[in-house]
Amino acid sequence: MSHFRVASLQYFLRPVATFEAFADQVASLIETAADYKAKLVVFPEYFSVQLLTLGDVKRPITDQIRDLAHQADAVTAVLSEAAKRHKVYVVGGTVPVFEGETLRNECRVFGPDGNWAAQRKLHMTRFEREEWFVSPGEGLNIFEAPWGRFAVAICYDAEFPEIARAAALQGADVLVVPSCTDDRQGFLRVRYCAHARAIENSMYVITSSTVGSLPMVPAVHLNYGQAAILTPSDFAFARDGILAEGNVNQEMMVIGDLDLEYLRKSRETGTVLPLRDSQSTSKVLTGTNIVPL
Numbered sequence: 001m002s003h004f005r006v007a008s009l010q011y012f013l014r015p016v017a018t019f020e021a022f023a024d025q026v027a028s029l030i031e032t033a034a035d036y037k038a039k040l041v042v043f044p045e046y047f048s049v050q051l052l053t054l055g056d057v058k059r060p061i062t063d064q065i066r067d068l069a070h071q072a073d074a075v076t077a078v079l080s081e082a083a084k085r086h087k088v089y090v091v092g093g094t095v096p097v098f099e100g101e102t103l104r105n106e107c108r109v110f111g112p113d114g115n116w117a118a119q120r121k122l123h124m125t126r127f128e129r130e131e132w133f134v135s136p137g138e139g140l141n142i143f144e145a146p147w148g149r150f151a152v153a154i155c156y157d158a159e160f161p162e163i164a165r166a167a168a169l170q171g172a173d174v175l176v177v178p179s180c181t182d183d184r185q186g187f188l189r190v191r192y193c194a195h196a197r198a199i200e201n202s203m204y205v206i207t208s209s210t211v212g213s214l215p216m217v218p219a220v221h222l223n224y225g226q227a228a229i230l231t232p233s234d235f236a237f238a239r240d241g242i243l244a245e246g247n248v249n250q251e252m253m254v255i256g257d258l259d260l261e262y263l264r265k266s267r268e269t270g271t272v273l274p275l276r277d278s279q280s281t282s283k284v285l286t287g288t289n290i291v292p293l
Helices: 019-035 047-054 061-069 072-086 126-132 155-159 161-169 184-201 260-269 274-286
Strands: 003-013 040-043 089-092 095-099 102-110 116-120 142-145 148-152 172-179 204-212 228-230 242-245 252-259
Touching: 003 019, 003 047, 003 228, 003 260, 019 040, 019 047, 019 072, 019 252, 040 172, 040 204, 047 061, 061 095, 061 102, 061 126, 072 089, 072 095, 072 102, 072 116, 148 161, 155 161, 155 172, 155 184, 161 172, 161 184, 161 274, 172 184, 172 260, 184 204, 184 228, 184 274, 228 252, 242 252, 252 260, 260 274
Parallel strands: 003 040, 003 204, 040 089, 148 172, 172 204
Antiparallel strands: 003 252, 089 102, 095 102, 102 116, 142 148, 204 228, 228 242
């Protein structure tokens, strides 16, 4: 199966009165994506912060995020059940999780049997490190599905080219980037880098964003986002290298069909061959010199 459909969410953050209301929103989106025949559904980073509106929003955010981590298993159960019911793959955004006393930011990836494996965020933004006290994870996982291999680079991780390159060299055709950004500058940092990763590695890149606001939760009250399906920049791909994208800051589901057979062919026949030609980079760099003028 080299052709398949993906659905990426501009996930609208709204206050919820119960956990069940949150679960209904999540499950309904997966059901809708399945109705559109999507085989892969992507949620954004930290989409479960809606659940903070169930508690005391005046507490220090470090306490709130840690309470949110205690609900990771409940969020996982919702995603797992929906993935299994609708027989789809789900990149479940991220949830904060505990490793002993240490807090990590973790993306759980679900198969159509409901089982899951995880990719942790490898680089922390300043607010995660300095205000939320979230620690980076280690290691890159390559997920294998019937249609091919894919990897997950969580938000800021997309700004580090070596992650996507390592995934591509292990046969990944798709990079998934769940993100949560509160202003246009932050959003564009992720978006520009995501598109660069598509070009550098001749791969599809799927971004998913939070939108909406939680004004009663100061640490996460603003969001600026737009989901997209990005391609290499060459004649046979979408104009401007954008297969699909949503309208900025609106609740949307972005849907597109990926052709992996052509993507793989383009790595050998494209106008430029950056993934193949990158093999010579180490030789070039060994000849780097400082030249005084």
